[in-house]
Amino acid sequence: xxxxxxxxIWSGSGFAAITWKExxxxxxxxxxxxxxxxxxxxxxxxxxxxxGMLLVNLPLSGLMAEPVxxxxxxxxxxxYLYLGVxxxxxxxxxxxxxxxxxxxxxxxARPSGLFMGAGAQFGIFAAFIIASALGFKPQxxxxxxxxxxxxxxxxxxLATRLAPDLLSAIAIAAYSYMALIPMIxxxxxxxxxxxxxxxxxxxxxxxxxxxxxICFPIVVAVFCILLLPSVAPLIGMLxxxxxxxxxxxxxxxxxxxxxxxxxxxxxFLGVTVGATASAEKFLRPQTLMIIGLGLMAFMFSTIGxxxxxxxxxxxxxxxxxxxxxxxGVSAVPMAARVSQIEGQKANKSNYLxxxxxxxxxxxxxxxxxxxxxxxxxxxx
Amino acid sequence: MSISESxxxxxxxxxxxxxxxxxxFALIKILPMVLGxxxxxxxxxxxxxxxxxxxxxxAMATGSGSSGSISSGVLKxxxxxxxxxAMIMAIVSDETQIPLSELCFKSIKALQN
Numbered sequence: 001x002x003x004x005x006x007x008x009i010w011s012g013s014g015f016a017a018i019t020w021k022e023x024x025x026x027x028x029x030x031x032x033x034x035x036x037x038x039x040x041x042x043x044x045x046x047x048x049x050x051x052g053m054l055l056v057n058l059p060l061s062g063l064m065a066e067p068v069x070x071x072x073x074x075x076x077x078x079x080y081l082y083l084g085v086x087x088x089x090x091x092x093x094x095x096x097x098x099x100x101x102x103x104x105x106x107x108x109a110r111p112s113g114l115f116m117g118a119g120a121q122f123g124i125f126a127a128f129i130i131a132s133a134l135g136f137k138p139q140x141x142x143x144x145x146x147x148x149x150x151x152x153x154x155x156x157x158l159a160t161r162l163a164p165d166l167l168s169a170i171a172i173a174a175y176s177y178m179a180l181i182p183m184i185x186x187x188x189x190x191x192x193x194x195x196x197x198x199x200x201x202x203x204x205x206x207x208x209x210x211x212x213x214i215c216f217p218i219v220v221a222v223f224c225i226l227l228l229p230s231v232a233p234l235i236g237m238l239x240x241x242x243x244x245x246x247x248x249x250x251x252x253x254x255x256x257x258x259x260x261x262x263x264x265x266x267x268f269l270g271v272t273v274g275a276t277a278s279a280e281k282f283l284r285p286q287t288l289m290i291i292g293l294g295l296m297a298f299m300f301s302t303i304g305x306x307x308x309x310x311x312x313x314x315x316x317x318x319x320x321x322x323x324x325x326x327x328g329v330s331a332v333p334m335a336a337r338v339s340q341i342e343g344q345k346a347n348k349s350n351y352l353x354x355x356x357x358x359x360x361x362x363x364x365x366x367x368x369x370x371x372x373x374x375x376x377x378x379x380x
Numbered sequence: 381m382s383i384s385e386s387x388x389x390x391x392x393x394x395x396x397x398x399x400x401x402x403x404x405f406a407l408i409k410i411l412p413m414v415l416g417x418x419x420x421x422x423x424x425x426x427x428x429x430x431x432x433x434x435x436x437x438x439a440m441a442t443g444s445g446s447s448g449s450i451s452s453g454v455l456k457x458x459x460x461x462x463x464x465x466a467m468i469m470a471i472v473s474d475e476t477q478i479p480l481s482e483l484c485f486k487s488i489k490a491l492q493n
Contacts, residue, residue, distance in 0.1 A: 107408075108408055111404070111405045111408040114401040114402070114404055114408075115398070115401065115405070117401060118394075118401040118402075121394065121397050125389075125390035125394055126390075128386060129383065129387060132381045132382075132383065132385075133383050133386070137381075138381045138386075138389075141381070204455070209412075209415070212411055212412060215411055216408070216411070219407050219411065220404060223403065223404065223407060224400065224404075227400060227403075228400070349461075349462065349463070351462050351466075362401065365401070369396075369397055369400050369401070370397050373396050373397065377389065377393070
């Protein structure tokens with residue numbers, strides 16, 4: 001009787017049901033947890049993503065199980081939380097927080113940063129062409145390409161709409177490469193610029209009035225949403241968050257958006273995106289291709305931004321340091337920091353951080369616009 | 381989708397990204413002019429309506445409209461190099477326990493002995 005009881009418990013447990021594919025996924029999740037904790041690879045998102053991946057690959061847990069029609073049994077916890085991703089709620093709320101944290105002052109002071117932000121979207125479309133050539137459907141190719149925008153919420157938003165099956169691979173690639181920006185960008189920056197260009201010291205930015213800062217989110221939201229309605233959730237929330245910050249009259253709301261709200265949403269977003277990485281969806285050759293294409297997209301985006309930076313340098317008569325062009329990929333503020341570090345390596349008295357923040361925040365707008373265009377072209 | 385089709389999509393999409401951001405560039409360039417004209421008009425109105433209080437009214441309107449709060453990217457350095465200024469800002473932040481993002485420095489001037 002005792003043995004029967006043990007047999008029953010064993011056969012009903014996850015140990016008996018686990019497959020080798022799930023074991024591999026558990027190992028992958030543990031590697032990602034290690035990278036997040038020990039190597040600090042975008043830990044705020046990679047840690048919940050990795051743990052979500054771990055949870056969903058533990059058999060019989062039913063965390064992502066859909067409710068059965070006609071049954072009173074509810075679905076799994078993560079299934080319900082995942083609805084926020086599926087319906088595009090979490091990425092938009094993350095953009096609200098990002099908006100509340102972003103200072104568009106450097107961009108308003110030197111709007112030419114917008115061109116570098118546009119140039120740095122080149123990687124999205126370069127990866128799109130290559131992914132299409134490799135046989136991915138246009139929707140999948142567009143979702144893979146958006147990794148080059150270096151913007152996690154935008155990548156997740158587009159992938160859930162165009163290629164939900166690829167969501168986990170795309171999100172993991174996007175956040176991993178964002179963490180690797182200090183390794184990916186510098187060699188390209190040195191390769192594409194001369195020492196003389198890297199040494200350029202930029203003039204101080206002009207003063208930006210409070211009124212300009214208040215009007216900016218309103219003007220951008222009205223213009224972009226009228227032009228590309230599909231981008232409304234992302235740009236609308238980004239600019240609303242920024243208006244909260246710049247208006248100066250809703251400090252409590254602004255504080256909530258940039259702290260409590262974004263932290264809560266980050267937990268839900270990370271865990272549920274990770275939970276889409278079930279063994280059968282993740283362990284396939286496509287995942288490796290997505291990871292390779294994502295790296296390519298990041299590199300082409302950096303090249304696009306740098307080339308635009310070089311053009312701006314030439315047009316301005318050598319007043320703009322082309323290194324700030326690479327900050328056009330929207331990983332804020334990591335990409336701007338890389339420009340600062342590389343600028344200072346060339347010239348110790350060089351302070352490029354504030355100058356690089358212009359193209360950096362322009363990249364956020366640029367990648368959202370690119371996502372809106374792809375959504376308009378390939379959305380159902 | 382063939383490569384030629386994806387190239388067409390790329391050219392079209394990149395052109396559209398540039399067009400949208402170029403339009404934003406134009407809007408940002410126009411914005412200070414529009415706001416400047418609006419603020420100047422407001423200053424003129426308040427100056428004519430209150431002759432006795434002219435200096436105060438003009439000063440207040442100019443203060444809130446044309447300069448207003450200053451971007452964190454703008455700081456007047458008078459006889460101070462950027463490195464020293466960065467050090468001073470960090471010290472002030474540390475001593476006052478106020479994060480740098482919440483402090484607004486308008487100018488840093490070296491005192492002459």
